Amino acid sequence: MQIRNYLLALCLTLVGTSYAQSPILRQMIEAQQADNEILLDSLINQMYAKSSTLDWASYFDSLSASIDSDSILIDFYYDVAAPIITGKSASEAITLIDEGIRLSEGIDHKMLTAEGLELKAFALSQFGRFDESIALFYQALRLIDPKLHGGLYASTLANLASTLHEMGDNEKSIDYHRKSLAYHQDTGDLRGEALSYLGLGNAYSGGPNYDSALYYYEKTIKLSKPNGWNDLEAYSYGNMASVYLEQNLLQKAIDYQKKGLAMEEERNDEVISIESHANLASAYAQLQNRDLAMYHLDRAKQIVEKYDAWHTMVMVYEIESEAYKSFGQYDLALAAYKQFKTLGDSLSGEEVQRNKLALQEQYEAEKKENEILTLQQQNQLATLDLEQGRMEKMRLTILAGVALLACGGFIFGFIQTRRSKRALDKRNLIITDINKKLNASQDALMESNKMKDKFFALIAHDIRGPLTSFQGIGRMLHYQMKKGDTQKVNQLIEQVDKSADKVNHLLDNLLKWTLNQLGTLPYQPQEINLQLLIDDAVTIFAPSARAKEVELIVDSIYEEEGVWVRADINMIGTVLRNLLSNAIKFTPRLGQVTIAIESRSDQLIVHVRDTGIGMSEEAKSRIMEESLNASATGTDGEKGTGLGLILCRKFVEIHGSQLNVTIHEGTTVSFSLELVKTSILHEQ
Template identity: 30%
Template sequence: MILSWIYKMMIEDKYDLIFIRAYLIIGFIFFTCTLFGQDQVKADSLIFILETEELSDSLKLEVLSEVFKHHNDPEMRLFYAVMASELAENIGNQVFLYKSKLNIGHAYRKMGLLDKALDALLQSLQIAEKLMDKKREAVAFTAIGSVYRVENNYREALKYYNLGIKKFRETNDSIKLATGLLNTGELYRIDYKFDSALIYFQESLEIFKQKNYDIGIAYNLGNIGLIYAERGKNNLAEKNISEAVIVLEELGDTYAVSIYDTYMADIYKDKGDYQRALEYANRSHKEAVKGGFKEQVRDASLKLSELYSDLKDYEKAFNFQSQYIAYRDSINNEETIRKMADLRTEYEVSQKQAEVDLLNEQKRNQQIIGVGLTLVILLVAALALMFYKNSKQRQQTNQILSEQKEEIEAQRDQLDELNQSKDKFFSIISHDLRGPVHAFKGMSRLIKMYIDQNCIDELAELNQHFDKSVDQLSTLLDDLLDWAVSQQGKVPYSPEEVSLHDLSEDVMGLFHNMAQAKKINLTTNIPQDIQLWVDSNSLRTILRNLVNNALKFTEEGGSVTLSAEKDGDMAALHVSDTGRGISQEQLQSLFKLGGHKRSWGTEGEKGLGLGLQLVYSFSEMNGGSITVESEEGEGTTFTIHMPLHKIAPTPEMMNS
């Protein structure tokens, strides 16, 4: 039908040949485009038309829209989407402005610029809301959810994915509904909720099979394969992923292939075939770098670092680990997270303001109606009744406005509280890093001393301690950063059974070099049978702070001891030192917030008093308590009481 119309236009000379050529290409694309993949050949053909032919603004927008839809390169996709956005805004075409903003957001997401991606996608959502187009709203919701997924903010991602699914169900758009279900299932998968993920994948797969969408089927097969990989079913995982990759390679979807290659590397690693594992990991890394996919460059770099580390090629492992950290920090840095939070806040506040404006408009309309009714009532001698009704309406409207104002103020207070919690987390991270750094300071002194004394054997031994300290510091950094990012500004409390002996050994290992540098006797006396019911992260923070302080304020030749014993249904942990002690005046305000608590250790180590405040706060959070005994010049002993893990009695125990 379209071809016959074009032919008719050619015969009647009503359209220029250039326009007809462009519409032919666009018509071809509409009939052959797929749900996910891009087609670079189509994009290149349309770019040639843009560069060589004179097109009207409306036709140019059609061509640009197809270019950035099918281009494989995120940067070029961004370039043409921005061009289309500017043109659509100039001529006031809201539909193409929506499409342009949506694709700008997609491009920025693949480039790892999450704050810019979120800004563009929120603009596309606002345009869709103005157009009152539920289908476009659903697409924007899903795209926003994908940005939060990359940021690892699963709560917000799930919120927007479900909003999108709800809209798609209302519009009966089965293909886009299946896409939304696929994205939501993937979110549950990366959050290790595999049963929920499979439910969404199966529903999505059934829809795609009914519509014969091979690309959608491929994505579902690949993602189900990823679940098999997570559950250790490597043969099933490899089968599903291989089938998916065959389809995706034919469609030129290098982004998805790069992701699946990373998991194939894991599968062959588990099989012990490191050569095949490296082939897949290197291909994933190469395609991600070529395509500018920052998120996947990050994941592929981490996988290569792990593989080379297992193969003892530490130089390559270190290089890829450095690349992983650089890409990870560029995607999830503090400034990006703050900007995204600000954008979300602005959007939500603007939504509330729109509601308030609507109420104000309704109020003005009611007032106009009231005036008209008053005139009518004056004609029928019912002025008094009209005044009464009008007064009641105003009271109701004012009450609604007051409730809306209170709701906005409550949200503002909640945001302030979240910001304060975020600041507290950054303080925790900064403080906990100081202990391991002091350990490196101690090793630095030992290195200098051994070099002066030409003690080469001791240097070799110190190298082992240095590697161990690096591993421990890296673990600490990862734990703290993951903790801060995943908890959204809230101090987490996840109690579990913890072996005090094993945990204390890990913590004391951090301070071995620091104690050796100061010639301090560092000892541990923890019975093997003490099992606690505590949050392990906060207990590590408590012990690190107390041991670090003990070493800091103990002179050379002194001693620091960590010991424990059971005390009823609690365990008493003691951190004792032979240091300078604490004055009675300082003991009075030792755990209180505020004031000036800056102090210096025996070798000038600086302290700000935050550590003991954290110790006090985390002790109470775990249902415990802390006390201190000290005498100036004689040393200090901190005692922490923590709840023991209560073991439920077995039938054998009850019968004995």
């Protein structure tokens, strides 16, 4: 990663230059081809201090002219993109990765394609786009032959495991890290083995299983120290410090973090040191050492601003708020908290803005298509006018011939007139058909525009509610913290969690609905364990059910080896989450929500039932419609856009099934869908 940081620095120095005017670039390319990392360090450090702005077009024009191999150019694209994935130039990074993937597919180089897919998957995971990230990791794994490229296969498994850890699925993360470790040990890759130990430590720390986490961090240090891998040793010390912080063993946390920070500073790895400074600030604040806490917070902020690492700044603001609170400076704590929320909302809001732009682009494209149809109709009418004029002249000629040629000319003219009439009728039918298509297209465009306006209104209303709640809760937190009422503060924190869950669920549905509307949501069926998907969905909504005193019941044909179906894991996961969320929403307190699996020959039927308030026939019919309508209010006043059930119906139809709704005795509502059962079992 350090080499890639230097690569970026070199790119930043090339503004206004060309390849012929940059001898250091020639040396840089030669060092890259020779895989001489020490020379690369030396050359790029010479230029690092001069970097200012980045002119992508002029740099890559000169780079393309100077490299005679597509594979070398692809390597450069990936190397330049890697270090800026989490900065302000992340969109340019993904553009470079996509260009590298395009070139790799053009020369049919599976390994470079897989490397690009893995890098893009990592980039998307940094922005919380986990579903897309996981799909790309699996796509990369399918391209790699583990017998021929065990190292690349193992590193992809490790990155997939790290992404699962970020998603909170630590059990699967541990499983994939162990698979990666086995490949590294088989190939004798000691550094890969050390990286796998580090990943296992991270996964166990999220369990949390602190003893196991510390054990694997110590194994990483033991393997790294004699091999001179200071980066892995520094990461391990820092992660051990984080574990001790969680256990409130503050002095141990400080001692280990100082070791890690010293190594990072020795390696000039400033971006990684941000978290080290943040950990030290948190520990010193809890020990009431204001001077050292503020010193490390200031250092973290300086490095963030230097490298545009604004996603990391969210963590720094959060720790700063906690530090001020521990010092009793509640006004400053509130100010830092507001910065934490503002920056976090700003970064997450970028995704919503991209979706709005995508919808607008779709609208503009449809508008242009209709304009083209209108022009085609006008051309057809003009051609028809010319044809009719020509036919009129032909009739006059025929009449003159009748006077001269008598009966023979009359018969000839009659035959020609009939032929012309048939041609004219045929053209009239074509024009009528064009008019019908144009009218239908215009109606569809108007309906699409109405749906867009209504959609934006519903989304704005539903997002504004939780955000307004955040503002009110913030003021109440400030007031209750001054009063020292811990019980009230905890209640308000639970309200913040609920509001955040609502916004997250809404944005997830919004993203999938937008991708489905644009036709860019991939359908990737595979053999999946339906039992695990149901467990994941139940785990997510168990807190909501407990808060509402609703009993969640799982009634299925569970087997030790799992219940396997052929389906798209992301789509069916979304269906299960939305159906559970909807059932809990309309079930009163002390009610029940049941999710059951029924087996029929080669089909598995999933049922989600609730003992709620029932459903009218009108509401049942709206579920089958395309249009967006604000859903009914839940039993505790919950609101929604109705988008979740639309997604459920769409995703179930993509699987060749139907979303069935059954109403029992007026109050019990059951949603069901059929999936193809498979007996193919393999290790996930």
